[in-house]
Amino acid sequence: MIKILIDCHGGDHCPEAPVSGALAALSTFPDLHLILTGDESLLRKELEGKAYDASRLEIVHAPQVIGCEEKPTDAVRLKRDSSMMKAIILLRDREDIAGMVSVGSTGALVTGALVRLGRIPGVIRPAFCPLLPTMDGGIVGICDSGANVEVGSAQLLRQFGIMASLYLEHVYGVESPRVALLNVGKEPEKGDVLHQEAYQLLSQTPSIHFVGNMESRDLLSGKYHVVVADGFSGNVLVKTTEGTALELLKKIKKDIYSRNLYKLGALLMKRMFKEQKEFMNYQNYGGSVLLGTSKVVVKGHGSSKAIAVTKCIEQAYKMQLNQLSAKIEQEISKYEHYDDV
Amino acid sequence: MIKILIDCHGGDHCPEAPVSGALAALSTFPDLHLILTGDESLLRKELEGKAYDASRLEIVHAPQVIGCEEKPTDAVRLKRDSSMMKAIILLRDREDIAGMVSVGSTGALVTGALVRLGRIPGVIRPAFCPLLPTMDGGIVGICDSGANVEVGSAQLLRQFGIMASLYLEHVYGVESPRVALLNVGKEPEKGDVLHQEAYQLLSQTPSIHFVGNMESRDLLSGKYHVVVADGFSGNVLVKTTEGTALELLKKIKKDIYSRNLYKLGALLMKRMFKEQKEFMNYQNYGGSVLLGTSKVVVKGHGSSKAIAVTKCIEQAYKMQLNQLSAKIEQEISKYEHYDDV
Numbered sequence: 046m047i048k049i050l051i052d053c054h055g056g057d058h059c060p061e062a063p064v065s066g067a068l069a070a071l072s073t074f075p076d077l078h079l080i081l082t083g084d085e086s087l088l089r090k091e092l093e094g095k096a097y098d099a100s101r102l103e104i105v106h107a108p109q110v111i112g113c114e115e116k117p118t119d120a121v122r123l124k125r126d127s128s129m130m131k132a133i134i135l136l137r138d139r140e141d142i143a144g145m146v147s148v149g150s151t152g153a154l155v156t157g158a159l160v161r162l163g164r165i166p167g168v169i170r171p172a173f174c175p176l177l178p179t180m181d182g183g184i185v186g187i188c189d190s191g192a193n194v195e196v197g198s199a200q201l202l203r204q205f206g207i208m209a210s211l212y213l214e215h216v217y218g219v220e221s222p223r224v225a226l227l228n229v230g231k232e233p234e235k236g237d238v239l240h241q242e243a244y245q246l247l248s249q250t251p252s253i254h255f256v257g258n259m260e261s262r263d264l265l266s267g268k269y270h271v272v273v274a275d276g277f278s279g280n281v282l283v284k285t286t287e288g289t290a291l292e293l294l295k296k297i298k299k300d301i302y303s304r305n306l307y308k309l310g311a312l313l314m315k316r317m318f319k320e321q322k323e324f325m326n327y328q329n330y331g332g333s334v335l336l337g338t339s340k341v342v343v344k345g346h347g348s349s350k351a352i353a354v355t356k357c358i359e360q361a362y363k364m365q366l367n368q369l370s371a372k373i374e375q376e377i378s379k380y381e382h383y384d385d386v
Numbered sequence: 387m388i389k390i391l392i393d394c395h396g397g398d399h400c401p402e403a404p405v406s407g408a409l410a411a412l413s414t415f416p417d418l419h420l421i422l423t424g425d426e427s428l429l430r431k432e433l434e435g436k437a438y439d440a441s442r443l444e445i446v447h448a449p450q451v452i453g454c455e456e457k458p459t460d461a462v463r464l465k466r467d468s469s470m471m472k473a474i475i476l477l478r479d480r481e482d483i484a485g486m487v488s489v490g491s492t493g494a495l496v497t498g499a500l501v502r503l504g505r506i507p508g509v510i511r512p513a514f515c516p517l518l519p520t521m522d523g524g525i526v527g528i529c530d531s532g533a534n535v536e537v538g539s540a541q542l543l544r545q546f547g548i549m550a551s552l553y554l555e556h557v558y559g560v561e562s563p564r565v566a567l568l569n570v571g572k573e574p575e576k577g578d579v580l581h582q583e584a585y586q587l588l589s590q591t592p593s594i595h596f597v598g599n600m601e602s603r604d605l606l607s608g609k610y611h612v613v614v615a616d617g618f619s620g621n622v623l624v625k626t627t628e629g630t631a632l633e634l635l636k637k638i639k640k641d642i643y644s645r646n647l648y649k650l651g652a653l654l655m656k657r658m659f660k661e662q663k664e665f666m667n668y669q670n671y672g673g674s675v676l677l678g679t680s681k682v683v684v685k686g687h688g689s690s691k692a693i694a695v696t697k698c699i700e701q702a703y704k705m706q707l708n709q710l711s712a713k714i715e716q717e718i719s720k721y722e723h724y725d726d727v
Contacts, residue, residue, distance in 0.1 A: 114573075180636065180637055194570055194576075229617070237536040237618060240618075261622045261626040261629060265629065265630060266629075276570070277581075278618055281568065281570075281623050282622050285622070285627055285630070286630045288604060288607075289634075291603075292521050292607065295521065296521050296665075297662060300662065301658070307654065307658050309651075309654055312651070313647050313654070314642070320641070
């Protein structure tokens with residue numbers, strides 16, 4: 046049995062989305078056991094009249110909600126009865142629980158996980174690794190996408206590469222993932238000193254298949270499975286991609302409505318546009334996993350609906366099933382250790 | 387008369403594109419005088435049979451070409467007879483020449499401009515400011531997009547904001563441009579120390595209309611006219627936007643060809659798709675101007691065709707016409723000066 050906690054508050058569609066998403070996951074994976082944290086009466090109300098295996102679903106009452114505008118350190122310190130902090134503390138204290146899923150405040154989740162859970166031995170700092178679809182039908186993971194906005198050492202970037210490569214390989218079945226470093230040009234000497242050093246270090250890392258620098262223009266090309274980035278530019282990379290796709294589809298939609306001829310054309314292409322929209326819909330690609338924490342943590346988008354939460358649960362389930370943490374510890378241990386600076 | 391140099395080598399469509407682009411600009415602006423640098427016999431061949439005002443077109447023979455793979459410092463030192471370096475040296479030495487346009491190597495151009503031309507008094511480092519179209523029909527300038535991949539001080543970011551704001555105001559007629567700082571979140575405390583300091587400094591800069599942090603998701607929304615960025619993440623921002631738009635349009639095209647029904651629909655929407663493609667075509671938005679050098683420098687994309695070169699010439703012309711350098715010097719002088727670090 047794989048046990049996973051679901052933080053049921055803090056997102057746009059809470060608690061419906063986490064509760065419905067949890068039930069869908071329960072029916073898909075017979076060896077999955079879920080523990081919902083949140084306001085018990087609200088959660089019970091959501092569950093009312095729905096069919097599910099009650100022996101595999103627990104509820105832990107945690108009525109406080111952490112808002113997105115709250116200071117992460119305050120939330121961690123003061124809101125111990127919140128659905129998120131309760132989940133983090135349970136995850137730390139109960140050996141039988143493997144991981145957690147949350148669609149709440151990113152800052153509070155990262156801070157809480159760092160302070161309360163700790164890291165896999167040898168890991169300098171955990172990092173986020175969201176996935177985006179590539180044009181050839183594959184996926185690409187970007188690590189880090191914002192857990193570390195200040196990256197001081199190339200060793201840290203090397204660890205991001207190792208962790209994300211293992212994630213793509215063991216959770217998504219990508220054989221020998223092609224790992225690239227996000228930089229401002231292809232040549233090894235491009236970028237600042239940090240990225241120049243990271244290029245050298247990644248080249249000397251037999252645990253991964255490093256293929257060189259990537260220019261951000263090529264993110265969706267399908268040439269790469271893992272993009273190593275400092276959290277600041279990784280964040281820019283992911284959000285710009287999402288934003289541009291969204292704005293462009295919005296513009297196409299607006300233009301279609303400007304002329305009857307276009308409306309007619311669009312009618313014939315309705316299915317294609319729907320597929321296009323689905324293709325760029327992050328809800329279909331699960332959450333951002335936090336790689337490097339001692340237990341599995343998956344962060345879903347704040348606007349996640351039930352289907353997206355189910356995907357996040359599936360990710361957490363597969364990370365545990367494939368013993369990702371143990372594999373990360375093993376690979377990381379092959380290189381020098383550096384304490385957090 | 388406004389005199390501008392055109393470096394006629396180094397791009398994908400050279401020397402046709404610069405030569406044709408130059409002739410188009412000459413016929414648009416009667417007080418424009420152009421000086422082409424390049425292999426004279428090749429340039430004369432391009433001009434053959436074309437109608438233009440020969441009294442406003444000079445050719446300076448400079449047969450060497452700088453390749454994109456060449457080390458910028460070597461190119462600057464060793465290729466003094468190249469079309470680019472010749473242009474830079476003429477720009478420095480001849481008081482009557484206002485600026486130059488090049489579609490050649492970015493690295494060589496930046497290095498050459500820094501070493502040979504120098505900066506506007508008070509400017510710490512010059513910065514690139516390319517433009518992108520926004521969804522409401524406007525434009526947004528991103529400064530810096532890659533001239534400075536290592537930004538050590540918030541003062542530098544403040545100068546990028548001042549220079550780009552003046553550029554949008556005086557060359558594109560945007561009244562009181564809304565200036566934002568590229569960051570990983572909206573709140574002032576987001577990002578690393580550099581960006582936190584830059585936020586404070588930009589807030590205390592009466593020369594600009596600072597509206598706060600921008601998340602990269604909102605670049606094309608039309609909410610901002612100027613985005614201040616360190617050269618590394620600014621580069622990621624611009625290239626990711628271009629790359630995503632390009633890949634998405636490519637995917638739509640591919641999908642259309644997959645079914646006859648879609649082909650029919652697309653036929654009805656032909657004009658719309660063409661407009662869409664034009665909308666995201668950087669060739670229509672001119673080049674990346676280098677703000678802060680003592681004389682005007684405009685860098686066109688390596689793949690620029692004639693129309694894009696004409697746009698670049700127009701930009702250089704208008705920067706000179708509106709005395710942008712003098713305005714930059716004046717505004718920059720209101721704040722403390724810092725030497726390059």
